[in-house]
Amino acid sequence: QTKYYKLDPVKPDLSILAEAAELLRQGELVAFPTETVYGLGANGLDGQAVTGIFRAKGRPADNPLILHIADVEKLPEIAAVVPASAEALTERFWPGPLSVIVERRSHIPDIVTGGLTTVAVRLPASLIARELIRLAGVPIAAPSANTSGRPSPTTAEDVLADLGGKIAAVIDAGPCAIGVESSVVDCTGVVPALLRPGGVTYEMLLEVLGEIEVDPALAGSLAIPKSPGMKYTHYAPMAPMFLIEGELPAATGELIKREILAAQAGGQRVGAVVSVELAGSLPPATITAVYGSRADTKTIAAGLYTALRSFDDNPVDIIYAEGIEEQGLGLAVMNRLRKAAGYRIIRN
Numbered sequence: 001q002t003k004y005y006k007l008d009p010v011k012p013d014l015s016i017l018a019e020a021a022e023l024l025r026q027g028e029l030v031a032f033p034t035e036t037v038y039g040l041g042a043n044g045l046d047g048q049a050v051t052g053i054f055r056a057k058g059r060p061a062d063n064p065l066i067l068h069i070a071d072v073e074k075l076p077e078i079a080a081v082v083p084a085s086a087e088a089l090t091e092r093f094w095p096g097p098l099s100v101i102v103e104r105r106s107h108i109p110d111i112v113t114g115g116l117t118t119v120a121v122r123l124p125a126s127l128i129a130r131e132l133i134r135l136a137g138v139p140i141a142a143p144s145a146n147t148s149g150r151p152s153p154t155t156a157e158d159v160l161a162d163l164g165g166k167i168a169a170v171i172d173a174g175p176c177a178i179g180v181e182s183s184v185v186d187c188t189g190v191v192p193a194l195l196r197p198g199g200v201t202y203e204m205l206l207e208v209l210g211e212i213e214v215d216p217a218l219a220g221s222l223a224i225p226k227s228p229g230m231k232y233t234h235y236a237p238m239a240p241m242f243l244i245e246g247e248l249p250a251a252t253g254e255l256i257k258r259e260i261l262a263a264q265a266g267g268q269r270v271g272a273v274v275s276v277e278l279a280g281s282l283p284p285a286t287i288t289a290v291y292g293s294r295a296d297t298k299t300i301a302a303g304l305y306t307a308l309r310s311f312d313d314n315p316v317d318i319i320y321a322e323g324i325e326e327q328g329l330g331l332a333v334m335n336r337l338r339k340a341a342g343y344r345i346i347r348n
């Protein structure tokens with residue numbers, strides 16, 4: 001039985017948060033909202049508790065977790081070294097959707113870092129997340145609160161659909177504002193490297209750092225990603241998905257309509273994950289999930305995982321997704337769509 005706590009995101013009941021923090025201190029798993037996605041929290045200094053995260057999610061043990069803190073002063077307690085790049089990034093983007101990879105201190109349990117000598121750290125903007133971490137008094141290890149391989153959860157209902165009965169509690173504070181995970185930046189090298197595009201855009205990171213490498217695997221090539229988590233199929237809806245990447249929105253639209261019509265002619269029940277701009281012109285039999293508006297990429301990031309999950313209780317045989325421009329949050333959106341599609345990509 002998973003306890004369910006409903007909290008006001010701006011004026012949360014602190015006694016409820018204290019109860020949830022006590023569960024964390026006792027080694028239990030508590031799912032909580034952040035501004036990116038819901039996280040599945042455990043005491044990050046308690047190897048036993050962290051093992052529970054891997055069990056509940058069915059997550060491969062070599063995929064390391066992010067430690068969440070509530071105060072920037074805690075970073076040196078986790079990091080053996082805080083490089084100038086991490087200093088600059090955290091000053092500019094914390095609290096917020098950014099995780100930095102730094103050399104770890106030796107008291108961080110191996111299970112947290114997947115045996116690596118480095119560790120990911122994030123200070124979330126979400127008030128509830130920060131209060132919970134502060135009350136727990138320890139860094140909180142928290143991956144996204146989904147079953148491994150499924151789209152990340154952006155609501156408490158999503159969390160319960162995947163992990164209900166497997167975790168001690170979930171805190172519901174409504175939908176997440178950003179909707180895609182944090183950007184992960186490796187700060188251990190001479191030139192910092194973007195390992196996962198996320199809520200802080202490449203353009204924003206470049207502005208602060210002056211120079212940043214991008215893991216070539218992010219561009220959809222077949223190179224092996226540096227971030228262990230990026231090599232797994234991820235974010236996938238129930239039915240096989242194909243990502244349509246046209247030169248321009250109009251070309252993408254034409255291509256996706258052609259594919260949908262062909263699949264429907266073959267008797268398939270077809271789902272589509274598309275912009276509001278394209279939705280109206282799809283063939284009438286299409287089961288359409290609108291992810292947001294191309295006029296504002298923020299809405300697409302915020303609606304992406306809900307759109308992918310909408311086929312859970314409305315099964316289809318095949319899904320076509322509309323690709324977007326890789327600018328701003330578009331880079332994170334396209335990275336998630338390619339992975340959700342298992343790199344089945346149709347280009348014109």
Ligand code: TXA
Pocket residue numbers: 034036037038039040063064065066097099101113116118119120122124142143144145180181182183184195196226227228229230
């Ligand atoms: O927005 C987020 O980051 C959410 C919320 C809950 O904070 N958390 C999240 O955690 O997305 P997770 O576990 O789903 O993703 C963590 C990513 C994985 O791709 C993992 O491989 C990478 O960070 N990572 C963690 N530690 C690492 C390390 N030491 N070196 C390289 N990559 C690392």
Ligand code: MG
Pocket residue numbers: 143144152
């Ligand atoms: Mg995840």
